[in-house]
Amino acid sequence: MSTKRKLALLSISIVVLMLLCDQILKIWVKTNMHLYETIPVFNWFHLYFVENEGMAFGVSFGENIGKLLLTLLRLGVMGFIIYCLRKLFKKNAIDWVVVVVFSLIIAGAAGNIADSLVYGVIFNESTLNQVATLFPDSGGYAPVLFGRVVDMFYFPLFPLPDWMPGGYGGQMFFPAIFNVADICVTLGILLMLIFNKRVFAQMENKKQDPIEIAEEFKMEA
DSSP states (O other): OOHHHHHHHHHHHHHHHHHHHHHHHHHHHHHHOOTTOEEEEETTEEEEEEEESSSGGGOOOOSHHHHHHHHHHHHHHHHHHHHHHHHHHHTTOOOHHHHHHHHHHHHHHHHHHHIIIIIHHHBOOOOSSOOOOBSOTTOOSSOTTOOOEEEEEEOOOOBOOTTOTTTTTTSBSSOOEEOHHHHHHHHHHHHHHHTHHHHHHHHSOOOOOHHHHHHHHHHHO
16 A cells, blocks of 8 residues: 555544534533533543533633634635645555644534534434433424534633632632543644644745646646
């Protein structure tokens, strides 16, 4: 098997595996936990079911218009990254670091896009007293593109000192609640920063002679 095929298989494997992990866990949480229910795993790690309207780590991005714009933005970013990765494969300007970085970001974006696209259609409402049902007879809780993102990882490591300014005193050091998709995007960006020279060197547009450009145009046509 050629190196190019191995890297393509690595990319597909990362995206599929991470997306499956993300969606299986989200579906389990939706169908087994009430909204805001907490399951302690360790003292410093809980499964805490929340839903958010916006960005990673529970950051809000407005109501319906903001949610729609964010979903469309995620689709655009994911499409652009897939396009860039495809171009790098075609030019043989690719290695395992670039594949891992781009594939993690694609998987993370796809995981949260799936929630926004279909969760409102395939689930009914999760409430304080009701566990959601998959494909309910009564229909979903929101139209396509307006589903809420499911988060569940919570790490109450330690409280901040009471004297902290800005109202942060007494709050947990890391209050964010997140999911597998958020981890993938964050890890992909961190790796991109760590290996920035290697990644961006691969992404640079290299000059092509007229014959090479013509051949590439014929292939795409």
